[in-house]
Amino acid sequence: MELSESDLEARFRAVQDSLLPHVRVARAAAMFAWARDLIGRDIVARTGPVSDARLKWEIALRLYGSDAASRAMIQRMLDHVSA
Numbered sequence: 001m002e003l004s005e006s007d008l009e010a011r012f013r014a015v016q017d018s019l020l021p022h023v024r025v026a027r028a029a030a031m032f033a034w035a036r037d038l039i040g041r042d043i044v045a046r047t048g049p050v051s052d053a054r055l056k057w058e059i060a061l062r063l064y065g066s067d068a069a070s071r072a073m074i075q076r077m078l079d080h081v082s083a
Contacts, residue, residue: 039063053081 003011008075036059043058044050050058057078064070 036063053080054078054083057081 019027039059039062042050043055043062047058057074061071061078063072065074
């Protein structure tokens with residue numbers, strides 16, 4: 001028996017809803033850490049090695065740079081860290 005996309009979505013939602021709140025938060029944090037790590041590896045692959053401080057702000061720029069105020073603040077921080 002093949003499940004439709006809506007059946008799979010319903011099962012996924014049911015499993016998610018059954019998780020305890022701290023488990024949901026832990027999963028979200030793990031996914032966010034995974035995404036940050038992926039972005040960091042992409043930055044290093046494109047630019048070459050950079051300092052940990054610079055990498056932190058380059059990742060922040062990718063994550064939050066679409067907001068003008070955040071972009072300006074992050075850029076100020078990037079202007080003050082070494083490569």
